[in-house]
Amino acid sequence: MIPGHFEYHRPTDVASALGILATHGDEARALAGGHSLIPMMKLRMAAVGHLVDLQAIPELRGIEVGPGRIRIGAMVTQADIIAHAGLTAAAPILAETALMIADPQVRNMGTIGGNVANGDPGNDMPALMQCLDASFELRGPEGARTVKARAFYESAYVTARSDDELLTAVSFAPTGGGYAYEKQKRKVGDYATAAAAVILTRAGATCASASIAMTNLADTPVWAEAAGAALVGTPVDAAAIKAAVAAMRAAISPTGDNRGPVAFKHHVAGAVLGHAIARAWSRA
């Protein structure tokens, strides 16, 4: 558990950080909370010649809750998200999800930027961002651009971000209606066996809109469009939930691992989604 040699950089603005990344090419990596990257370095699964620590860059911090848009800086920690009352009022599913990530020690360090940029299918924030239809702001040598969370993930650890870009913020619209993030894990500090993010709205007795995304059930987060659609217009009864679960199952492709074989994961994904929909509906 001893990392290899690396140089440490601590820029104070985004432009200098981008400069260091440009100079060292794929030798350099951004360091946010370090709670995904440093373990990989200690296991010598990641060899990083130049670590570019983003901790001293004020412009990457801050949570802005506007009437139509919420913007969270990349270096905002999971603990910051949990503690922000305005954010919780405007989009309570953020704190609910953040509370299911690891433990307080990890949440004090781990950032939203690192969590979504990492590209690990086990991370919880990516599916949530897809559920919210969030946008990721990227800045690179060519300037800034925006990529939809639903278009960001290509395969495990491979995303639309290029090596010389930084993810600077995530943004999304405030949510109304019901929500739930439901996660099954083996213990505190574990990644999901299966997790479901559900946001829905209600019009009278039926569901008006629904968005569903799943964590750790494929090599990317899975936005299950058809599963959400299966709820719309229904009273979200057992039959509708069953249809949503069936649609979700068609979209995931879990692999067997220490958390269990594929058949189990399909089953648990269904159970977890069922609980999440029921809880979201009860809050709608």
Added chain:
Amino acid sequence: MNDQSPTRDERIEKLKGLGASRRRVEDVRFTQGKGNYVDDIKMPGMLFGDFVRSPYAHARVVSVNKAAALALPGVVAVLTAEDLAPLGLHWMPTLAGDKQMVLADGKVLFQGQEVAFVVAKDRYTAADAVELIEVEYEDLPVVTDPFKALEPDAPVLREDLAGKTEGAHGHRRHHNHIFTWEMGDEAGTETALSEAEVVAEETVYYHRTHPCPLETCGCVASMDKVNGKLTVWGTFQAPHAVRTVASLISGIAEHNIRIISPDIGGGFGNKVGVYPGYICSIVASIVTGVPVKWVEDRMENLMSTAFARDYWMKGRISATKDGRITALDCHVTADHGAFDACADPTKFPAGFFNICTGSYDIPVAHLTVDGVYTNKAPGGVAYRCSFRVTEAAYFIERMIEVLAIKLGMDAADLRAKNFIRKDQFPYHSALGWEYDSGDYHTAWAKALEAVGYKSLRAEQAARVEAFKRGETRKLIGIGLCHFTEIVGAGPVKNCDILGLGMFDSCEIRIHPTGSAIARLGTISQGQGHATTFAQILASEIGLPADDITIEEGDTDTAPYGLGTYGSRSTPVAGAATAMAGRKIRAKAQMIAAYLLEVHDDDVEWDVDRFTVKGAPERFKTMKEIAFAAYHNAIPGLEPGLEAVSYYDPPNMTYPFGAYICVMEIDVDTGVWEIRQFYALDDCGTRINPMIIEGQVHGGVTEGLAIAMGQELAYDEIGNVKTGTLMDFFIPTAWETPHYITDFTETPSPHHPIGAKGVGESPNVGSVPAFSNAVQDAFRAFGHVHAHMPHDHWRIWTIAEGLGLHA
């Protein structure tokens, strides 16, 4: 005239002796981060060692190229088997009479095996150098399944044993076979089984797991070339045995070796054995002339140091129709990994597994154990249990449940019907033990009453009905366990390790001002010896526990002993402490009589003093006596007040307990929740109730881990699948439920203070309770047995198999 003001009760209280919930004296330093562990030791010029380890489970080592590593600035040496061979140290003896490679000698036999040892000026350089060493391997076929290992055409693992049909424990019938151990009456058991009204059969697997102490293994070896003395600080549960072994294999005279176990961050059996890291550090220090530190990381600890369990136990148990057990047969296939490095007393290659008749009066029984080599790490240590007792307790407590199912009986009733009765003690078991004392019926009744057993069963039945009606997806499991342990190894006549008798020792010095130091041959790894041994002594010699220093772990100062594991410290060293205390008291009596100017027989002991018989106002306190021992010239008595006792226990002790777990299980997700956990322990005389409670909490939490998810899993090609704490389950405070602890107190008749040992009972007793709860939840649907660990997917698999997801 002496001051008589404190009452007798006040004087007893002041001692903080037996029975007092005295606060742990160790915790002041531990809670302030001021413990002194091996990795805290820093010495001038100290070098650091690190291993190149095999990525393969079975391969030939074609070549090892050190050139690039040696060229790295800061690298001092790289050792391979070739370098150790001239010293005869490329292999080392194991505690089980086998031998183990220190560094790969031509081949590797498990993933993580030590191949080369790098010595460098710091840890970072050492780790960089490890990456620069090029090892060329040639794959060999891998066997991780002990049954496949015994097939006629299985690959030969131990080429060094080619043609050897006799091993340390008798005949070897196959190239991957280590030993067969047999106990009991085969013919009688077969007859009873064939004539029985009911026979239940089951194969019970206790999976491979690992003690995983918080602190991993490590050492600092320092050879002083000026005085020829080797000092080794290390994570050793048996420092004296390590000294003797080190002397025997290195040729360094034993008086020139000093072994020191500093603070140890948990052992649980993992730190009993001798590891290649120790040998390599010692050799490296001898070669370089400077101290060498080696501390393994978590993955190395899990992959290469001693595992626990891995027993396949095939059982048959018979009974009359109304539930009287008539016979028990067990055959074990024991996966020992690549080298037989079990830590058992020499004559017991399967430890005390023959305690597997448990708490029951079983007239006839038979046991065979086959030890087998596979391509897995060596070990087979007693993970917070006496040798193989956890396996035995799990086996019998599962067999009782399986029999109850077959009989259609309540499992609590079946147990009560077959318990050894109080009047049967000392009880001779069918597999050869003499149980010292017990009162199982009383403990059992108390436990059932405490949890409200009858109403729990009613609630469970109602839940099953509700489940069948589709009103709930959760079931209730009630896990019962009544365990009997055998601890305190052990009588020298049948217990030794590498020929060293398993006695233990205590040496006491009383200082002139009436305080004392006692040194023991054991070593605490968190058990709180400095607290409890002082309490034993306080009650024996009448000096306050707070005025007694307990010291362990330095072979230059402590008397010889076999160390701490197998719950032996209190039964053996605790007894030595009491006996040495009694020697002190005997001399003190003579001093008191002299001072009081009466005959020796005319004084009597009273808490902290000797009084003149019939005249209690005339007395001498131990404090006064201590001073006199160093001050007065007493005719016929040597000055000073010291004693040593080496205690050879006449028998083992047999702690027991009744544990009950109530669990809620979600049939769809396999998620479980412990609703209630009740632990009644009978460890004989209770020295410190607070420490007992702490030990029970810790041990039950380990049991929870083992039963509900913790495993050392391998894939078919021998890769360790659970090599980090992400996958190797260690419960956090979050997963740890509330425990209710309780007790009965049945003293050991042969122990000087009646104590039996408690450190390991909670691990032994809780694993069956948790597992039985899971299995019991599904009993109503026809479930009989499923293997641990009961993690979510395996529980789900039980439900799936019963058609509960349809």
